[in-house]
Amino acid sequence: MDLIRIFLAEDDVDDQELFYDFLRHRTDLKLMPPVENGVCLFHVLESIAANNELPHFIILDQNMPKRGGLATLQLLKKHERYSCIPVMIYSTYADDVLKKSGREMGAAMVVQKPITKEEYNKMIDLFLKLDYQRI
């Protein structure tokens, strides 16, 4: 089976590193190079010509400069080519307001950023599982 391609948009360098450090050991995942905001995310997606090289999952940080999580989510869901890619929004502080708007805009998951390696892995597992249920 193909590796599951995960694409992260995250402006915080520490959080980018943590994400890769905590998930690097996983043999089922292919972690695509991260981008620092929603605008860059679209540039990268547009540069991928072949549909079968697009990410399987997208993870968006909510608070990013230029284009944040929710705004990026909205554009992705409107876009014919990307609308079926499951999106997760994660944020340092995910309150009910963010969760509600995220879900309404079509996010598969809206969560608070994890702290430990175990929590990161749990978060990813849940995301993958959630989506398989969907399909």
Added chain:
Amino acid sequence: MGEMKVQNVAALEAELEELQLQLNEANETIDAIRTGQVDAIIVNDGDGHQLYTLKTADHTYRVFIEKMNEGAVTLNTNGTILYSNSQFASIVQCPPSKVIGVSFEDFVALENKTLYGNLFKKCWTVDAKEELLLISGHSVVPVQLSLTALDLEEGMCLSIIITDLSAQKKSQKLLEENNLQLARVNKELEESNHDLQQFASVASHDLQEPLRKIQIFSTLIQDNEGGMSAQNQQYLSKVIHSSRRMKTLIIDILNYSRLSAHSEVFESVDLNELLTELLEDFELMVEEKNAKVQVAPLPTIRANRGQIRQVFQNLISNALKFTKENVTPVITVKACLVATKSFESIVADAGPFCLLTIEDNGIGFDKEKFLENIFALFERLNSKDKFEGTGIGLAIAKKIIDKHHGLITADSEEGKGSIFKIILPLA
């Protein structure tokens, strides 16, 4: 001769009839004077109108008109002042003798002359009121004129009552200024309120990011086994513990500031359901503490579900937190319906209020000393090494109950448990 006689008789009879007519007229006038229908007579004697007032009948009115706060004048059809009370003279700051015989228009301020001209034309057919400026010494004074034409047999005349509006205008202006001031202060308050909420919200968000890093990296150091002394390990666990505490604190502040920001959505809330659901969340803690929680039947109220849940959550979590050692914690939640919004109210089956009590057998507190304080923000009665907490829980509970137009208080004695009482309207 005989013919002359006849003529004389006829003339005399005609004269008699004429005199009879005059007599009747005079009698009618006397009657009218007696009954108070007439108290002044204006006679047109060729030189112009002459006003005759009847002293006896007129006396009370004259005193009344002289003493009243309004100016009063009578004008003839040319607009000349025939009569003025002293108040009018004082309004226009003129000696009374210089007022009579003068055209009323002379006292009207230049900018209102046209207005007065139109008014003077109109008022002979219909009563009129108008606000305008009169010249008063070297300045002007705002007045209201009430004009009434009097159709006397002797001719038409015009009565004008002049009300000085200076005081009214002044207080009106003051009121307007005060209102403006109030609106300004109100706006400033709203803005500062908004700023505060923004501040709380932004600060909480932004404070959480570095805090999360502290948590992550100190946990990572802790997980990197080896090379660290026992004491450093201990310091590190203190860092982790403190950062966890700070996170709770930030989230609590955020929740507290949110309470004022969000509009209220009230719905029907079955408190039995709410408590059952809430106790599921507390299951672990109840088990750990080996506590007993008893919930008597509770009413359904109209409230913001999430907020009322928060109140019970804070109170029950306090009850589970502040327990006595070696005593099985027992928490009892009860309710009864009461007639008025008061803790002394009599029980009433129909409400319209309910009294909710949350009772525990924990460490309690000195009610005399601390009842005032416990609902204040950041108030803690116990040191944090003994009991975890931010001191925001009860402040949040109070704010929520306030927003629901209810009351909250507590009764306690040190070492003898506490009972928290809440009064809420049912609908």
